[in-house]
Amino acid sequence: MLGNQSSLTLYFLPLLQHIAPGFLPGQYRARLLYRQWQTADMLKLNFSISGRWPGFVPGQHVVLTFKHNGRYISRPFSICSPLSLWQSQRQIQLCCKINRNGEFTPLLNQLKNGAVVNISKAQGNFAWQQPAAAAVFVAAGSGITPVAAMLLSQRHWLAPVSLFYRCRGAENAALLNDLQQLATRQPLFTLTLSDSRTEPAETLQQQLIANSSNKQFYLCGPAGFMQQIHTALTNNGVNAAQIRQEQFGLVIPAPAEHTTDTKQLTASFIRAGTSTQVTLNPQQSLLQSAEQHGLTPRFGCRMGVCFQCVCDKVSGQVRDLRSGALSSHGTEQIQLCVSQPVTKLVIKL
């Protein structure tokens, strides 16, 4: 009340930021210790985090935020390091796919050692539910990151666990060394590489089905890939409750080919905790689409002047109707009345 801000921290933020540039309340400072290319496009970043950070469950991700050209930009990334690294040294590793034409990820490769960024609390509920039961993990591409964290964190191996890792050859398989070492060390763990250049997807599906009796499945990879496997498994007697998967769109921005597919665009509008799924007309503003589906977002001028309809875009990309400029894929605020959908969206009204 005294500072007209929701908290005194916010009131003193300009002073705090003067002392510690880039400081954000509710976030934790993380210092980059080193970075290392895993493959041609996967970069592993090793951060040391302030001890206040509450820790994580393997499989979870964090939102990484830093300032670039005056603006805070953020993206979620899965933690790929084992729990022990955090517990013993207060460090975590993120394995990030660098999209050379992207807005965010190339900047990760420009971060200097010692650079300070902000990370969120660990988020997400993709976790190894029954570590004592037999399980099959299936990961594709950069979907390996949360899976690697789970497997590398496992201390007491009680049942056989297999990992099917689909990638474009061993040279493009991030974290492969760590996983191979685990396989040599741990007889209950088997690692199978599935080369997407030489091996059709059906082969992998058949291997999985052959392996499927009484097992938990954990899938992480591009949405299309997971869908195929999910269908193949459930068609062959696997109960859907046995399959857990990570919404991969949240881990890494939707690939570029999705941006041109405007036929089946949907948005989830979240208001006061309830989510409404809406099919979007790509020719219209998000405000018009929302209203046609009976939603009543706040609005004013409907021409981008008054900022009454600003709301949080959680994920997805929009185009500014006035300038044609494309937004990022990450979390940011947008004006509904002048935003046109480009990809699938999640919006908090």
Next chain:
Amino acid sequence: MKLTTEQFTALAHELDSVKQQVQQQLGDADARYIRRVLLTQRLSALSGRILMVLGFITPWLWLAGVLLLALAKILDNMEIGHNVLHGQYDWMNDPMLHSRRYEWDIACDAGSWQRTHNFEHHTYTNIIGKDRDFGYGLLRLSNDFRWRLRNLWQGGSYLLLSMLFQWGVSYHELAAQRVFFGKKKPERHSQVSDSELKKAFFGKGARQLIKDYVFFPLIAGPMWLWVLTGNLLANLLRNLWTSTVIFCGHFTKDIYVFSAAECEGESRGQWYYRQMLGSSNFTGPTWLHILTGHLSCQIEHHLFPDIPARHYPAMAKQVQAIAAKYGIPYNTGSFVRQYSTVFLRIMRYSLPGGEKAVKAL
């Protein structure tokens, strides 16, 4: 309309490109600037409040404290609050500087301000019957309004409004919605219920009163009266300054006013045209621009309300050249000259008769 349809399209195109040029260079320099203003605002508020208590050493410290607190409130309301609430810094993605989150050191609730100012005033600028900012339903500023007896003493009403400006601004939406007095106007639709309006008005107002007139005097102990008086003075100075600046933006001598009918279905170019005719600038040094929140460049602000205001003086040169090219009047002058025409207007229309400000376009 003096311009042809093609000319309006061309005008919109030229102004859009002025905006685009600036939008493309937004970045670190803007972020650093607004953070510096914020830091200055915080430091002057804190030191102002401390110096007032130190008034027991010498009253000069108290006076310095009052001036610093007034400066802090002016910076908070004008260069920071007003501009942040317009979404000028939304691109920074900073929770502190976002139009939806910011709350300012003034009696008016930020949400209410965004509805009446950002939406109503900026969309329907100077349209009689739609933009209540033209005279605030209190002052008769042209012969487009019927003369009433109460206009006879509107010089006094104006002085009172200026002194209590923050409360006028805060009450603005409730007056428009006839929450307490008068009959509801059937054509007015509100997105917010009367009870929400009342809650925002009393809630924010009470918080401000408690802060400046209860909490800070209380913690000042024996200096309570000094602090209370100092806060009252700082609020008064801020009220007078903001009111003066804002009156210079739309009520100067050569301002244009519009009828609802002529603005029906206007194009982007016509909207720009109306914003240029309905606003007026004044000139001065950089510090003056900052203290007005760059509302000294009211024309540019109305054309580009979401562009960070520090760019307005540079954009003004381009806009003035465009105005000259299309033969559109560009209303600017020194602060003293512009303000004196405002004052004369208020006095002139306190008497019956006079000119209509709506001129056929």
